[in-house]
Each structure stands twice: as structure tokens, then as C-alpha cells.
Amino acid sequence: MAPELALGGLQSWMQSVIVHPGPFDAALASPEATALLPPERLGDVLLPSATLAAGERIGIYHEMYLLRMAEALESDYPALAHFFGETRWPALVRDYVCDHPSRSYTLNLLGRSLADWLGEARGVPRRGFCQDLARLEWAVTEVFDAEETPRLDAQELEAVPPDAWDQVRLVPSAALRLVELRWNANEWLDSAKGDDHDHPKPRRRDAWVAVFSQSYAVYRRELSHPAFNLLRDLAAGHSVGQALAAALRRRGTPGPEALARWFQEWASDGLFTRLELSARLPG
């Protein structure tokens, strides 16, 4: 056997033991680990110390793995971790990283599939609420790390004549995420700040939230349903004319003055970075 393969086999065995979701004994005896090194041959590979057996020594790495994953996920999902609590959160992390282990040099991406995973995982309490809370917290994480692009000046927007709206597209800021919620996750996320943690009970509540950054601070703004739909269409690349026409066909869209206020507010929040003329327009 080539030396490189010997090192590769050793690393594959160590990794299979370290990332195993079960107790350490089960990790050593798992089919993946046993195929590379039967447990009874552990002493051929690892040495004991004066105070620890060989198995206990690799057990240190096994124990630290899930603690590290839990810490990383909690940094992106502090409210969700709080909702699950100290007992259930580690179990959720264990099951999640089993299905979605890190394959990147950065832990920042570890949690990107959590919301979808919560929709399918077994035994998730208040599944819809948890998914909404996860989607909202992930949006906050993405916005925090997104580039803060220059903001579109409101006057630049006002200078566009109505007959040019069909040719004008508003390019959204890189630090804008739009999240549609069916549960009171936004309210719950507000309550997770500070130390008192007086949380509302999870309940059904439709909410439409824009998550954006301004001067490198992340904000969440709840929008009306019509405003959210219009903003979503604009962010998706529809021309201003197309998006407005679609908005006016929907029930509940207010008159021109209110629409103008929305645009001013969105420009003030820096939700758009620039105008594009005759850009590729969705049909």
C-alpha cells in the first residue's frame, strides 16, 4: 500500500469516528470505521497517554465536533437555538449535520439548508414556526455578510418620466432579502433580544418582511402584503412599469400617493442600488 493511501485511510477512519452522531463506542464500531480499522486494532494505531486510553484520546475530538457545530449554528440561529433550548438544540444539531455536514472551508455556510431541512426532519415541534424563524434568521445572516452597495438616490428615481417606466429596472441592493412568513417569527425574533426573553406564543400570523442593511447594521421592516408583492416583483427584475401594472391589478394596492411613499421609503432604506435602462426584462 502506498504511504499516501495509508495516511488517507487513517484520516478517513479518524473522520468517520469523530463525526459519528452516536456515542463514542458506537462510533468506533460503526460500519464505516470498522471497514477501515476494527475496534480491537485501535491500539495498533493510537497510543495511550499516562492518564487516558487510546480510545479516550480520540474521544476528545469526537466530543468536541458536535459542540463546535452547535456553536457555529447558534451564532447564525440564536433565536431558534433559544426556542429549542439547551436539551433539544444539541439533538437537532446532531441530526442536521448528519444530513448536511460542512463541505466548505468556512462554517458560515453550515446553516444554509436548515430551514428546508426543518420541513422534513422528524419530530420538529411547531414545524412551520421553526421554519419561518430559521428563514428569517438566515436572511439576517446573509444580509450581515452581503456587500453594502451604493444606494439609489430618491431624486434619480423621481426623475424617471412615467412613459419610461417600462424600460426602467431597479437593481436591488446586494444586502436585501424578502421573507414571507406564515407565523409570528418576526415578533418572536424581536423578543429574543435582551435578557428578559418574554416571548409571544408561536401562532399563525402572515407577515412580509424586508431584511436589509444600512451603514452596516441589519434592519427588518414589516411591509403590507401589496407593498411586499410590488417590492418582490421589482427585486426579481420586472420593470417598474410591469411591476406597477401587476400591483394595480391586485386587490388592496393603494393609490398613487401611497405608492410614491413606498418608493421614497425604499429608496431611503437603500433597498435599490441603481436604475437600469432597457435591461433584460422578464416577459
Add this chain to the structure above:
Amino acid sequence: MNRFGFPDLGIGIGLRASHFGEILARWPELDWFEVLSENYMDTGGRPQWVLDQVAERYPVALHGVSLSIGSTDPLDREYLRKLKALADRTKARWVSDHLCWTGVVGRNTHDLLPLPYDEATLRHVIGRVRQVQDALERPLAIENPSSYLAFAASSMPEWEFLARLAEQADCALLLDVNNVYVSAFNHGFEPERYIDAIPADRVVQYHLAGHTNKGTHIIDTHSGPALDAVWALYARACVRTGPVSTLFEWDEAIPSFDEVRAEAAKAAPLRGVAALATGTHGA
């Protein structure tokens, strides 16, 4: 002076998000910052904005945890490209990472896992350090890890492995004195022997930190102040190398900026003694 001509930056601390507010508010006096590479490679938001300002005002060096120099997986070329871009952007004085592997078969455990110290592994790591240095177009500083297990296959002590690696790959060394202490406890060797065997002219940086003694073993937690015994090892090393850029790491229950800086400042008199001993005072 080390053989690479890297400057003695003085005494620094790690750039941590919990200190961003304090740093931005008063630009405190500090010789230099060490920056965790992976935390800034994919962000365009607040972390990058802060780093850009820090790099304008202080010398910085990059320190990574995901190079995985000892892995049998291929080197991650995208990671290296981004690392070089970050080093260029921040005018990093040097780039460092650990003598370890972090994962195989495309997976990342995000732990600094130990390697067997044998001839085959040495050849493997030498080849990869050369590739990394070519990709980064600068010397790489390799840090001695702390470890909790030892391999039956090892045919040489860690200090010999590091010395031969540095010589044959022509790389620099980052000597983590706390890691020497931790590994000496865990593996039962004399830390002074380790310190005395490191090629002094390749040491471009020191790390110091606190740790957690579990009784049967020590975990490198970067928590709290460093032990007197660790400072004594640092003093011993400095007398061999002369004053070298020194960095205090604190990553668990991180106190205020001033408290971390005060702990780091304990290195100053020991550097002074080393300067006198090596005739580099005022050099």
C-alpha cells in the same frame, strides 16, 4: 532577524468581532492585529468594512484554520485564491496556518486534527507547503498544533517533524508556546526540549493563550490568561530567537479589548530581556 526578513511587529492581539465597537470608537494603541482569514474571505458586509479600516491603521497578519495542509484531499484552489486576494487586500505581513488536517473526502470537521509524524507524512506535507507558497506567492508560516492523541506510526517527535518541514519546504514557523505546553502535558514530553529544538531563524511569530486543564488532559481553549509556566517557555524561546512578533489569543468568554491587550503586554519585559540577550536591542 528571521531568515525571511519579516519584521518584528511587536505585541498584538487577535481581531475579534466582540471588540469591533471599542476599536472603531477610539482606534486604541496596539502594535498589530492578527486576523482569522476564513472570517473575512466571503464577507462584503460589516466584517470586511471593519477589517479594511483596521488594515489601513495597523499592520495585520492572516491566520487560517482551514488550509488543511496535512489532508490527503487535494488542496482547495478556490480557497487559496481567496486567501491570496485577502492577503493582498489587507497588505498582510504574512500568512499562517496549522500543521494539521481538517477533513477528507470533501468534508470539513473544522478541527485541527493531528498527523502521524513519519517520513511519508513529512514528504506529503512538504509537497503541499511548496504548492501553497507558490499559489500565495509568499512564504507560509506553519504553526505547531495542540493535540490530544498520538499515533503508533510516528517515528519522530513533533519538533523534529516541524524543523525538517521548515527546512525542506523553506517555510516559516509560528511557534505557539501554549500549544507546546498543552501537547507536552498531553503526551508527556519536556516542553523545554521542544522549544530548544525549533530552528530559531525560521520563527516569525509567537502565539500565547490560556487553556483548560481537565486533570487527565489539557484542552487548548484560548480562555483566560496564560499560565506562568507558559510565559516561562515564551521567555526561553525569545532568548533563542530575539524579539519576534507576538500575539495573544483569547477566544472563549472574551473580555474587553483593554483586558486582552493588558494580558498580551506581559510579553514586553520578556521581549526586552531577549533583545538584550541576543544583542538586538534597538535593532
